[in-house]
Amino acid sequence: MSEVVFIGMDLGTSRTSITTSTGVRTTVWSYVGYAQDHVSRKHLGGREKVFGEEAVQNRMAVDLVRPLDKGVICDDEKSKQAVRDLLEYVIEQADIPSGSTIYGVIGAPAEASVDSKAHILEAASEFMDSIVVCSEPFAVAYGLDFLADTLVVDIGAGTVDLCRVHGTMPKPEDQRTHHFAGDAIDNKLVELLTKNHPDADFSTNMVREIKEFHACVGAHMDPVKVTFPVQGKPTEFDITAEVSEACSAIVTPTVEALQDLIATFDPEFQQKMRNHVLLGGGGSQITGLSRAFEDALVEYGGGKVRTVEEPQYAGSNGALKIALDMPEDFWQEFIEEQSQEA
Ligand SMILES: Nc1ncnc2c1ncn2[C@@H]1O[C@H](COP(=O)(O)OP(=O)(O)OP(=O)(O)O)[C@@H](O)[C@H]1O
Ligand SMILES: [Mg+2]
Known part of the structure; x- marks a missing residue:
């Protein structure tokens, strides 16, 4: 078999980041701009599409698509095409040696990782040989080795995703999402x-x-x-x-969701979880936010809230770590399933 390259990706509403086992990491705004006509194609130097910041800067000359608006892949052909194009572009940026076998873990907003999972898999399977889709807060926790009784709060652009991590892959009941992000x-x-x-x-x-x-x-x-x-x-x-x-305005809905996840957990571990709250995502950079959450948690018995060090790459680094730890059998099973379906 050709050389295996593992990749971790954080497919976000506003930003998509990739970290690879070949030591590359890069990030791009999650926007694709399509040329509107021959004038706009000329303006873009003959290109049909542009990505990220360049797409936003040229928004007057292109059809600008933000495919993951509000934390899910919008259910129209344009958005689906844009997810595919965005994945292709991000993987190109990672400079993976041609002919490599690519095993990837894609972290996506919690709702997209369930509702749009099939579509993410379909789009990514054009560019990767075997794929796992997981919820992004779980990838963040995994990357930091916080696998026991931790509550991860990922404050993104479209959604705030909360995830209870207790030693296993999280289930739907371990997650909450709200849209004040x-x-x-x-x-x-x-x-x-x-x-x-x-x-x-x-x-x-x-x-x-x-x-x-x-x-x-x-x-x-x-x-x-x-x-x-x-x-x-x-x-x-x-x-x-x-x-x-x-x-x-982000504090109240987030603390309510946090408390709901804690209150429905085994009572013996509730205090431990309250003392192990981890903030990630771009929005975690709001100064004073962890303190504001701690103050709001006082009425529920108090808690300790920390912020991850590298919010931009915590998701993709964690996804890469999941990929590296995944047994080879697992990747092979996916490849076999795909070839049976084809
Ligand atoms: N220094 C900062 N202070 C406050 N907010 C910030 C800062 N930097 C970025 N943000 C905000 O963080 C959000 C983007 O976060 P992130 O990149 O984690 O989102 P995403 O993963 O693309 O979104 P989602 O997880 O909802 O799909 C944007 O709303 C952005 O304005
Ligand atoms: Mg995100």
């Missing part, structure tokens, strides 16, 4: 700014950038001063209160 914070911030500063001109992309730079919850927050045009004239605004309010 990074995108919802952006929308809330846009809404507050529109209400409080009706003259200011800004786009959702600008607001997201501001959030990523200044996101903070809690009482001790540095002032957030930004410049927006007012009728074309750059004008400074203090938006500290709006940023704090929009970011804080």
Whole structure:
């Protein structure tokens, strides 16, 4: 058999990352842009499609598809095609020697890993020889060796996925998802700014950038001063209160889901789990968030909340580790099943 390359992938609503056993890791925004006509093709240097940041920057000239909007693969042909194209592109970026046998683990938002699993498998099997799809928070926990009585909270763009990890592959009842995640914070911030500063001109992309730079919850927050045009004239605004309010809105739904997962677990281990809460995903970088969760957990008996060190790669690193630990028989079984179906 040709040389085996293992890959771990985190297929996210806003970002897709890959880590390989050949030592490559890279990340791309989960967007695909398709040329609209021959002018736009020319503008793209003769290319039919562009990916990631380049697709977003050219959004006026392309049909921009974000295939995993709201944490699931949208059920239309365009999105399905875009998932396939995105996977192809990300794998190309990993520079895997041609002719290698590729075994991959793909971590996806919890709902997509169940509802869109068949589609992810179908799209990925064009580029990989054997594949496992798992929920992303589980991949995060696995990567950090937190396999016993841990609660992982993955704060992404489309969803906040919570997963109880207790020594086995998680089952549906070990997971909860809610939709007040990074995108919802952006929308809330846009809404507050529109209400409080009706003259200011800004786009959702600008607001997201501001959030990523200044996101903070809690009482001790540095002032957030930004410049927006007012009728074309750059004008400074203090938006500290709006940023704090929009970011804080994530706390209550997340702590409720957390408490629900803890309360339905074996009572003997509930306290242990509360003391082992792990935050991952881009949204975990909101300053003060772990403290805000700890404060909210006090009324349920308290807890300890930590943030993973590399939110950008924690999912794909963990997925690679699952791939490396998977027995060879398992990969072979998948290959045999595929060839029987074909
Ligand atoms: N420094 C930061 N502070 C606050 N939020 C941030 C920061 N950096 C990124 N984000 C937000 O994190 C979210 C993206 O997180 P991540 O890359 O984990 O999402 P994803 O995996 O693509 O989404 P999902 O898991 O929902 O599919 C976006 O909403 C982004 O604005
Ligand atoms: Mg994610």
